[in-house]
Amino acid sequence: MLKGWRSTAIVTAITLVTFIVVPKLYDNQFLLFNMMMYMALAQGLNIIYGYTGYLPFGYVGFFGAGAYAGALVIIFLHWMPLIAVLVGGLTAVLFGMVLIPLFRLSGAYFSIASLAASEALYYVVANPHLEKITQGPYGISMPQAYDANAAYWTMLGILALSLVTSGIIRRSRFGLALSAIRENPLSASMSGVNVVQMRSLSWLLSAFIAGLAGATFGWYISVFYPETVFSLTIGVFTIVFILFGGIGTLIGPIIGTLILYGLYNYIGISTxxxxxxxxxxxIVLLVLFLPNGLVSLLKRRGVDVP
Amino acid sequence: MSLLVYALLAGLFYGLYFALVGIGLNLIFGVMRIINLAHGAFLMLGAYGAFYLYTLLGWNPLWAVPIELVVFFLLALPIYYLLVPRLQRSDDPEMLSFILFFGLSQVIEALAVFAFGNDQHSIPDAVFGTRPLHLLGQVFPLSWVVSAGIGLAGIVAIYLYLYRSRIGRATRAIMTDRDEAVVTGISVNRVSVLAFGVGIASAALAGIFSPFMLGAIEPSMGLHITVMAFVIIVIGSLGNPLGTVLGGLIFGEALMLMQTFLTSWAQLFPYVLLIAILLVKPSGLLGRKVRSA
Amino acid sequence: MSPDAPILEVGNLEKSFGGLKALNGVSFDLHPGEILGLAGPNGSGKTTCINAITGVFRIDGGSIRFAGEDIHHRATYRRVRKGINRTFQVPRPFPGLTVHENVLVAAHYGSGEHADAMTLLEDTGLAEFADKPARTLNSSQQKMLGLARALATKPRLLLVDEIGAGLNPEELSAMAQRLRGYANQGMALLVVEHLMDFLDQVTDRLVVMDAGNTLFTGKLAQATEDPRVIEAFLGG
Structure with missing residues (x-):
């Protein structure tokens, strides 16, 4: 156990230091920002999918909810962006609480229902009738709040939070209980685990991280449309990144995001x-040949992957 | 009042078409417990097929029907053999199929952008004649009637396949209880590959008429259609292909009523309906027991 | 609560699935340190009875009192923490977790006083597999793991579902001795079984169920002579 804690701390530290140092050497801040954002989202998704086995295909709904909630309190209440980010996170938690009944569904039903919930929220936000509140399809513009550097460091903080949360969960009793729920919910409750409470807690944590990330993203770009922050691509990228790296581990989602998002920026943006x-x-090849991701190659050699 | 009559009749036409949109997805799920998230992508390919036959050769979309049924059935065979048997040996075929076929849909979509470009296309309604249909004092485009008719024909064909043929009986046996069916000596592989082919071909068939019913065609249209198809089959109940007809009709009627009376919220509606039905009756309206997916 | 008060009182349990009445008025008591056998033909409602007591589903009618308290509306995990546990007829381990982790979950969450997982693994002969994934165990090892996991929650009442199936005579008598040992420490056990000679080794008190009803309650020796019991088992 102790060895596990140390490698968890090392992985977290290296990741964070990298994003502190690299901006001094490399000037594409937006790319680094996005990289951090996807790493944070990947850990957030990991908390619900990796540890409990529920895959929310509409995970981006929390991101969009956070982006809009943050933007609206900046525009209408003139709150500080940092507080707006927190509001974004809490709004996502609220949205998550509304969706807790979805856990009555399992497997693919849950995935599709969460996707539907995300799309429903998108159509509410983008509805022209709500133009006075959300600006409807015309999107958000808040140049007054623009501060890329501050948003960058905020995202670093969110990344740190997500890594620490995910790392702690993985090595704690809570994480053990979540794994038990994933493996067999009935047996978990026969072991005295309060399945509903534990699952809800990980769901809300996961939502909170996505909400924070969404609000910070909105702050960074400060001009965006509903389809920017509710884009299914964001959720799907996140899923692919953690599948590629290896779900249920701390380092898998980091490696997955680093390689694939790096690759995306190399070949993806132009074509x-x-x-x-x-x-x-x-995705096709992974599912068929390496369903547990890159880290499973190490695990097979008996390495204790953090 | 006449607005209501209009909405109800339009809902009927759309409902029959929607049943066709969903039925292949449900057939594949019922037999293989696979969620074909590329369903909408195949539908999109079917739409482009009809579009190019029309613009390049001037053929009426009705001619695309027999051609595409054959082409897509044959296209489905190698896809089946490459993906499905291996998938079914994995730990959790249902969940993994979901991700796997999403990957496939991305490949198809990207290839479609290369082949067809990103522009939106459509086929003029007038290909089926310029005289609209008058019914109960209402006027409907003939293309709706044709699409509904094809939808009905597709459903009847699948009904005959499932209930009036030997392999159809085996197919239903597998849908009811896979393990039991294997024990009684049914060749699961043969039944599955046929169902997979029919499922994909029915998606393409629905695609041919999508320019008239679902709007302009473009490579990225697939995912939303897949979700819509999923809504339709969940309403009827997963794994019960004929329940899809009920699902299609309810969906069609509800959508048309929304579009007629609450236009700006109509897009929101399918998703809310899906969540509501899943929460009230997780197994769908015709589902007998809650199955864990 | 007086020392000889029953730890479990089940009264008139009723449960239907769709149109099928799975439990139709089952009643029995169980005291600390006592082993009660529960027998009956397939489909008579034995496992349903265990599911009702552990809260896998809510009952439609009747009462379940544990240590004097009505628990029929409690969630499963609460019943577990109060001191009820069970084994499954078909073992349900956490296949991807290690054998040690399987027991650790229950030790952490199952009761206030934490059982020592390693000691339980030694006691059930699984210590050497502690770091192996549970899916690598064979089926009788998985049964022992299920037992170890149940014990990790320090149960005062243990419901044992067909643990004898698939064991050879030697293993059967070792298991019987093990269960009697638990009873001697004050644990109450409900042993569902259709192997009569196994039941004979663990207890002399028996409830026989048929079609969701209590058909017979009394001495095992009398049960085998009771015409209703004979008919239920042979007449099908």
């Missing part, structure tokens, strides 16, 4: 179709 084919094929 997105090449990237789409590549990651489409990658």
């Amino acid at each position: 997105p179709q090449y990237f789409q084919i590549a990651y489409g094929l990658l």
Whole structure:
């Protein structure tokens, strides 16, 4: 156990230090920002999918909810962006609480229902009738709040939070209980685990991280449309990144995001179709040949992967 | 009043078409416990097929029907053999199929952008004639009637396949209890590959008429259609292909009523309906017991 | 609560699934340190009875009192923490977790006083597999793991579901001795079994169920001569 804690701390520290140092050497801050954002989202998704086995295909709904809630309190209440980010996180938690009944569903039903919930929220936000509140399809513009550097460091903080949370869960009793729920919910409750409470807690934590990340993203770009922050691509990227790296581990989602998001920026932006084919094929091949991701190659050699 | 009559009749036409949109997804799920998230992508390919036959050769979309049924059935065979048997040996075929076929849909979508470009296309309604249909004092485009008719024909064909043929009986046996069916000596592989082919071909068939019913065609249209198809089959109940007809009709009627009376919220509606039905009756309206998916 | 008060009182349990009445008025008591056998033909409601007591589903009618308290509306995990546990007829381990982790979950969450997982693994002969994933165990080892996991929650009442199936005679008598040992420490046990000679080794008190009803309650020796019991088992 102790060894596990140390490697968890080391992985977290290296990741964070990297994002502190690299901006001094490399000037594409937005890329680094996005990389951190996806790493945070990947850990957030890991908390619910990796540890409990529920895959929310509409995970981006929390991200969008956070982005809009944060933006609206900046625009209408003129709150400080940092507080707005917190409001974004809490709004996502609220949305998550509304969706807790979805856990009555299992497997693919849950995935699709969460996707439907995310799309429903998108259509509410983008509805022209709500233009006075959400600006409807015309999107958010808040140049007054623009401060890329502050948003960058905020995202670093969120990344730190997500890594620490995920790392602690993985090595704690709570994480053990979540794994038990994933493996067999009935046996988990026969072991005295309060399945409903534990699962809800991990769901809300996961939502909170996505909400914080969404609000910070909105702050960083400060001009966005509903389809920017509710884009299914964000959720799908996150899923592919953690599948590629290895779900249920701390380092898997980090490696997965680093490699694939790096690759995306190398070949994806100019010709997105090449990237789409590549990651489409990658998903197919992963599911068929390496369902537990890159880290399973190490695990097979008996390495205790953090 | 006449607005209501209009909405109800339009809902009927759309409902029959929607049943066709969903039925292949449900057939594949029922037999293989696979969620074909690329369903909408195949539908999109079917739509492009009809579009190019029309613009390049001037053929009426009705001619695309027999051609595409054959082409897509044959296209489905190698896909089946490459993906499905291996998938079914994995730990959790249902959940993994979900991700796997999402990957496939991405590949198809990207290839479609290369092949067809990102522009939106449509086929003029007038291909089926310029005289609209008058019914109960209402006027409907003929293309709706044709699409509904094809939807009905597709459903009847699948009914005959499932209930009036030997392999159909085996197919239903597998849908009811896979393990039991294997024990009684039914060739699961043969039944599955046929169902997979029929499922994909029915998606393409629905695609041919999508320019008239679902709007302009473009490579990225697939995912939303898949979700919509999922809504339709969940309403009827998963794994029960004929329940899809009920699902399609309810969905069609409800959508048309929404579009007629609450236009700006109509897009929101399918998703809310899906969640509501799943929460009230997780197994769908015709589902007998809650199965864990 | 007086020392000889029953730890479990089950009265008139009723449960239907769809149109099928799975339990139709089952009643019995169980005292600390006592082993009660529960027998009956397939489909007579034995496992349903265990599921009702552990809260896998809510009952439609009747009462379940544990240590004097009505628990029929409690969630499963609460019943477990109060001191009820069970084994499954078909073992349900956490296949991807190690054998040690399987027991550790229950030791952490199952009761206030934490059982020592390693000691339980030694006691059930699984210590050497502690770091192996549970899925690598064979089926009788998985049964022992299920037992170890149940014991990790320090149960005062243990419901044992067909643990004898698939064991050879030697293993059967070792298991019987083990269960009697638990009873001697004050644990109450309900042993569901259709192997009569196994039941004979663990207890002399028996409830026989048929079609969701209590058909017979009394001495095992009398049960085998009771015409209703004979008919239920042979007449099908």
